[in-house]
Amino acid sequence: MRRSARTGRYDGRFALFLIAPAFFFYTFFLILPLLGTVVIGFTDWTGISFATLKFTGLANFVHMAADEFFWGALRNSFLFVIGCLVFQVGIALIFAIILESGPRFAKWFRSIFFVPFVLSLVVVGILFNFLLDPTLGIVDGLLRAIGLDGPKFGWLGTRTLNVFVVIGVHIWRNFGFTMFLLIAGLQAIPRALQESARLDGATPWQLATRVTIPLLREVLVVASVITSIDAMRVFDLVYTLTGGGPFHSSETVVTYIYQLGLGTARTQHGYATAIALVLTVIIMGMSALQFSLARAGKGAVTS
Amino acid sequence: MRTDFRLLTSSWASPRLLRQAALFAIAVVIAIIMIFPLLWMFSGALKTKDLLLEETVINLIPPQPWQWRNFIDAWTTMNFNRFLANTLIITATSMVGGLLSASMVAYGFARLRFAGRTLLFMVVLGTMMVPPQVTAIPTFLLFHRLGWLNTYLPLIVPFWMGGGAFYIFLLRQYIMTIPTDLDDAAKIDGCSPIGIYQHVILPNIGPALAAAAIFLFLHSWNDLWGPLIYLTDENTWTLARGMLTFRRTLAEAAHGGGIAQYQIHWFLSLGAMTMLPVLVIYLLLQRHFVSGVVTSGIKG
Numbered sequence: 305m306r307r308s309a310r311t312g313r314y315d316g317r318f319a320l321f322l323i324a325p326a327f328f329f330y331t332f333f334l335i336l337p338l339l340g341t342v343v344i345g346f347t348d349w350t351g352i353s354f355a356t357l358k359f360t361g362l363a364n365f366v367h368m369a370a371d372e373f374f375w376g377a378l379r380n381s382f383l384f385v386i387g388c389l390v391f392q393v394g395i396a397l398i399f400a401i402i403l404e405s406g407p408r409f410a411k412w413f414r415s416i417f418f419v420p421f422v423l424s425l426v427v428v429g430i431l432f433n434f435l436l437d438p439t440l441g442i443v444d445g446l447l448r449a450i451g452l453d454g455p456k457f458g459w460l461g462t463r464t465l466n467v468f469v470v471i472g473v474h475i476w477r478n479f480g481f482t483m484f485l486l487i488a489g490l491q492a493i494p495r496a497l498q499e500s501a502r503l504d505g506a507t508p509w510q511l512a513t514r515v516t517i518p519l520l521r522e523v524l525v526v527a528s529v530i531t532s533i534d535a536m537r538v539f540d541l542v543y544t545l546t547g548g549g550p551f552h553s554s555e556t557v558v559t560y561i562y563q564l565g566l567g568t569a570r571t572q573h574g575y576a577t578a579i580a581l582v583l584t585v586i587i588m589g590m591s592a593l594q595f596s597l598a599r600a601g602k603g604a605v606t607s
Numbered sequence: 608m609r610t611d612f613r614l615l616t617s618s619w620a621s622p623r624l625l626r627q628a629a630l631f632a633i634a635v636v637i638a639i640i641m642i643f644p645l646l647w648m649f650s651g652a653l654k655t656k657d658l659l660l661e662e663t664v665i666n667l668i669p670p671q672p673w674q675w676r677n678f679i680d681a682w683t684t685m686n687f688n689r690f691l692a693n694t695l696i697i698t699a700t701s702m703v704g705g706l707l708s709a710s711m712v713a714y715g716f717a718r719l720r721f722a723g724r725t726l727l728f729m730v731v732l733g734t735m736m737v738p739p740q741v742t743a744i745p746t747f748l749l750f751h752r753l754g755w756l757n758t759y760l761p762l763i764v765p766f767w768m769g770g771g772a773f774y775i776f777l778l779r780q781y782i783m784t785i786p787t788d789l790d791d792a793a794k795i796d797g798c799s800p801i802g803i804y805q806h807v808i809l810p811n812i813g814p815a816l817a818a819a820a821i822f823l824f825l826h827s828w829n830d831l832w833g834p835l836i837y838l839t840d841e842n843t844w845t846l847a848r849g850m851l852t853f854r855r856t857l858a859e860a861a862h863g864g865g866i867a868q869y870q871i872h873w874f875l876s877l878g879a880m881t882m883l884p885v886l887v888i889y890l891l892l893q894r895h896f897v898s899g900v901v902t903s904g905i906k907g
Contacts, residue, residue: 318800322715323727325708326769333746333765334734340745399637402630415893416638419645422889424829426847427878430854431644434871440660442647476641508626537738540831544854558740565744566836573744580741587736 345578350571357574364578373552374579377560380467381536384556385590387471388478388535393528395475396482397520401512403483404490414487418480425477429544432473436460460546463553470545470554474538482527489523490516525598529591536587557583645882652677652876659871674872678880681873689842690849697759697845698827701766705823706816709770713778714804718790728779735772739832747836757840762833766823774819781815782808817895821888828885846881850874 345364349357368374399417403410420428435441436459444454455462459469493516501515517524539558542548548555548563555563557579565576646667651659653669654677682688715721716728739746750761769775789807798806809816834848853874 319715319719319721319724322711322719323721325767326712326731326775327727329765329768330730330734333749333768334737334742337742337745337749338737340748341742344744399634402634408631413634413638415890416641418893419886419889420641422825422885423645423882424831424847424850424878424885426829426831426850426854427648427882428644430850430874431648431878433854435644435647480641533736533738537740539740543831543835544851547854558738561740561743566747577744580744584737584741587738591736 341577341580344574345581347574349574364575367575368578368582373555373560376552377555377557380555381557383467384471384474384535384538385532388475388531389528392475392479392482392531396479396486400483400486400490401516404487417483420477421481423477425540426544428473428477429541432545433460436469461550463550466546466554470542473545474535474541478534482531485527486520486523489520493519521598525594529594532590532594533587536590648875649879651872652879654872656870656872677872677876681876684873685849685852686841687849690844690846693843694828694845697762698824700763701827702820702823704763704767705770705774706820708767709774709819710778710809710812710816711804712769713775713782714808716775717779717782719800731772731775743836750837756837757843761837774823777819778812778815781812785811814895817892821892824888825885850877850881
């Protein structure tokens, strides 16, 4: 007893030593900036000096409500989230199940599907700029070879289309990672359950929808939350593929924040920070919603 | 019974074969889509610009003679020696710091009992949801006041202080799978908590450390956001930041001054050079990577 009491106290002091750097970091580089975000979001600060800083109450948010570029960026970000939830998680799930059922070369496919994830987004962005070019790109060249035409202003230059192309490239790069998460989840499911369902005469489709996917639910929720946060915060890829253009048509919330507050010419720090605040609230709400939906779903299945 | 079973299997044997062939074909098509841009980059790196700008047929084999000088020409357009040195310094120091400090913090969260442990851990996990862009402006201001702009510090120091929520989480989950009996045995042998960390925890979390190392490496090597914001002086640029100067689309090039200035062959050779080490590391370490993600990313 005495020993455990002593080690308990020792633990406390030692834990402090271990956690201190992280605690320091979270306070100074995360909590303080986060508080700073909250404060600056309610000012008209233009980033020259604090002397010009004025509290403007809700003016930034009123401005936001009337800012069509903000709404366009928000719409694109939500398209990103929905597109990734449906296709990135969907494709990843299908291939995770197929590859885990043990076909030939499964390991090879798994490795190849993951390769784009290790590439730099600068490289991916510029590479796809060339592959998707309307006159010289290989994609349009292929289409022409079978007698079709790509979009006139290019895949990335056409206003209503470019967001979807950027989403497609994002999925191309990331679905391998999601697939890995799901494969990890599948490997944790006891084989016996699937075996007995198979012996009871379940078709592969029934096996997947009635046995495997319900058992995978928790991992699916984690994968969905990670996927949608990633989709909400996408920056590098949009920046290198389209730069948000043409004329803000492929802007996402994050690239818009960058344009307003951190790009070379823009100094609307107050307004950009207000948008960052809205983004934080959206991401937290989104994650909370997904977790609570998952909990509700769990209740429905078990009851 | 036996005949029943045989009937069952034979009745869907042939559609099953067909289905497997179809799935296999789909997987092959997707694999080609995944890998094609990469193959094209590596072959294009060895082509002349004229050929790249004319070529509309898919050709993954560069013509003879292979244009090896692309690599040298591209490397010398800007001070890429400097960029490489900067990238190596930033990547190496971030990795060492990230692994050390994340594993220590993870050990603290996994093994030691102290007041507010759960709450602190929830805070750490919560920060994963906050994109760096949200706090970018105040953080920029902070680094500006500290005089850290155009130094490596904004890209390195955060990794020495906890290493980031994702890595803490990954390592903590893995440490939780190590039986506490080992700790107790070491404690009885007179090990202090730091001794347990050194002799029990560290030697047993190899796969998770490898996975974390790969993610840390990928992050620092490929990061664009950090260098874009904190490094404006060309002497401090990383490879990724340097290559960004080639981001001039063909459309832009055609509008302003012509395609002649569009140095796609240089970009492709730079891309090939900077991605080769990443691909080699991925291929060598992928087994660790898989097992690390499997054991730590999920169970918890």
